[in-house]
Amino acid sequence: MSEEDAKVQVEKLPGKYKSLSKSNKTGKVLSSTEKIAVGSSAFIGSIGLGAAGAVLGAFLWYIVASVTNIQIGYFAILIGIFVGFGMKILLKGTNSLMLGLIAGVLSLFGLVLGNFLLWSLQMPKWTRESLVEDYGYTQEEALEFSDSQIREIYPFGDYLKDDLTSSEGGNNPVISWVFYLLAVYIGFSRVFDLRNPNKSI
Numbered sequence: 001m002s003e004e005d006a007k008v009q010v011e012k013l014p015g016k017y018k019s020l021s022k023s024n025k026t027g028k029v030l031s032s033t034e035k036i037a038v039g040s041s042a043f044i045g046s047i048g049l050g051a052a053g054a055v056l057g058a059f060l061w062y063i064v065a066s067v068t069n070i071q072i073g074y075f076a077i078l079i080g081i082f083v084g085f086g087m088k089i090l091l092k093g094t095n096s097l098m099l100g101l102i103a104g105v106l107s108l109f110g111l112v113l114g115n116f117l118l119w120s121l122q123m124p125k126w127t128r129e130s131l132v133e134d135y136g137y138t139q140e141e142a143l144e145f146s147d148s149q150i151r152e153i154y155p156f157g158d159y160l161k162d163d164l165t166s167s168e169g170g171n172n173p174v175i176s177w178v179f180y181l182l183a184v185y186i187g188f189s190r191v192f193d194l195r196n197p198n199k200s201i
Helices: 003-012 015-022 032-068 071-090 096-136 139-143 147-153 156-165 173-191
Strands: none
Touching: 015 071, 032 071, 032 096, 032 173, 071 096, 071 173, 096 139, 096 147, 096 156, 096 173
16 A cells, blocks of 8 residues: 555544554554454453552552551552553553543542451451440450441441541541542543643544
8 A cells, every 4th residue: 555545544534543543653554443453452451450450559558557557548549549550551652531531430449449348357346446445345345246246237338438428536538538539530640641631542
């Protein structure tokens, strides 16, 4: 195919494919099926890496909270960083709004997962400590409550709601909202560059 023929073929392509064809230094115009195959592979792979980043960030957040005995809000930001970094590995040179939004959703998933791990594995211990320190229970009396009983009394929905709305026990819901929104924004912005939205594909 001559260079002129290639230009003619490019003009016939849908607008979103023209920028891809211009970056093809060989002068060969790829078919639509080739583009979809390459795009779908990167698309699925980037989502998989982003999900892995969300899970990794959630587990690290849980581990830090378990060791320090404090649910440190700013560690939630790591989830957004891991999600964005994971997705960007296969998206070098691209700027996708759709994948940016998916990165935001995956960051939110990581935040929920991190909170679920803390509620499921750490919250019963914190509750027993509170029964002893704040409500006058003895250690033996507090230990009579099993993990499953405590989780039944204090379901995950209530735990998450209190984290975002309650100021009891030294919790600051404003800080929780700030760090959670930052985590989602960081995940989104690492995949979709708001400064160059015209490069979006």
